[in-house]
Amino acid sequence: QSVLTQPPSASGTPGQRVSISCSGSTSNIGSNTVNWYQQLPGTAPKLLMYRNSQRPSGVPDRFSGSKSGTSASLAISGLQSEDEADYFCAAWDDSLNGPVFGGGTKLSVL
Amino acid sequence: QVQLQESGPGLVKPSETLSLTCTVSGDSVISGNYYWSWIRQPPGKRLEWIGYIFYTGTTNYNPSLKSRVSISVDTSKSQFSLNLSSVTAADTAVYYCARAGFTISGVVHYFDYWGQGNLVTVSS
Numbered sequence: 001q002s003v004l005t006q007p008p009s010a011s012g013t014p015g016q017r018v019s020i021s022c023s024g025s026t027s028n029i030g031s032n033t034v035n036w037y038q039q040l041p042g043t044a045p046k047l048l049m050y051r052n053s054q055r056p057s058g059v060p061d062r063f064s065g066s067k068s069g070t071s072a073s074l075a076i077s078g079l080q081s082e083d084e085a086d087y088f089c090a091a092w093d094d095s096l097n098g099p100v101f102g103g104g105t106k107l108s109v110l
Numbered sequence: 111q112v113q114l115q116e117s118g119p120g121l122v123k124p125s126e127t128l129s130l131t132c133t134v135s136g137d138s139v140i141s142g143n144y145y146w147s148w149i150r151q152p153p154g155k156r157l158e159w160i161g162y163i164f165y166t167g168t169t170n171y172n173p174s175l176k177s178r179v180s181i182s183v184d185t186s187k188s189q190f191s192l193n194l195s196s197v198t199a200a201d202t203a204v205y206y207c208a209r210a211g212f213t214i215s216g217v218v219h220y221f222d223y224w225g226q227g228n229l230v231t232v233s234s
Contacts, residue, residue: 035220044206044224092217098172099218101157
């Protein structure tokens with residue numbers, strides 16, 4: 001089954017900028033838009049970014065997204081302690097005919 | 111405010127059928143703008159899409175689960191349900207229901223509202 005690849009962990013100090021990558025293939029990221037979810041411990045995922053770089057209402061502009069070819073990235077600037085969470089990327093996969101998810105990146109704010 | 115709430119047993123015996131229901135409030139399952147979806151997350155593993163249903167009853171399932179999955183909708187109760195048959199320990203997971211926006215070609219854009227999740231353990 002097609003999957004998206006993310007680094008298992010990332011970290012930064014308050015105020016820093018961190019970036020999380022998501023690598024896919026031509027059947028998913030290469031052909032469709034990417035969305036990102038934030039999952040705080042013990043809670044459901046929350047939509048953080050859709051259509052590669054669009055923020056839902058209420059998501060701070062410290063969060064930004066981009067896509068190039070078969071990869072995407074999520075950037076968080078002005079890192080805050082409340083940003084400590086798991087971050088997942090997702091995209092539709094044409095081969096699966098359904099959405100696929102990344103394995104998640106655990107962000108630590110040191 | 112759109113809310114989704116899963117309900118169902120937290121423990122299912124191997125070889126039996128896992129059944130969960132998602133109740134939708136703040137929106138209608140007969141809204142033609144969304145798919146109503148099930149997603150699961152085994153402990154320590156990635157999210158896995160299970161399938162979704164449109165209010166007309168049209169469904170789309172993950173091929174890896176298709177032979178065991180059935181999703182139905184009850185528009186009168188604003189609910190949709192998941193049945194997963196012949197479960198094994200590998201089906202132990204937190205099961206989420208979610209609302210999915212889609213494009214005119216039927217591609218899921220995103221999941222914008224999620225239930226809080228229902229941990230289902232498969233064990234005798």
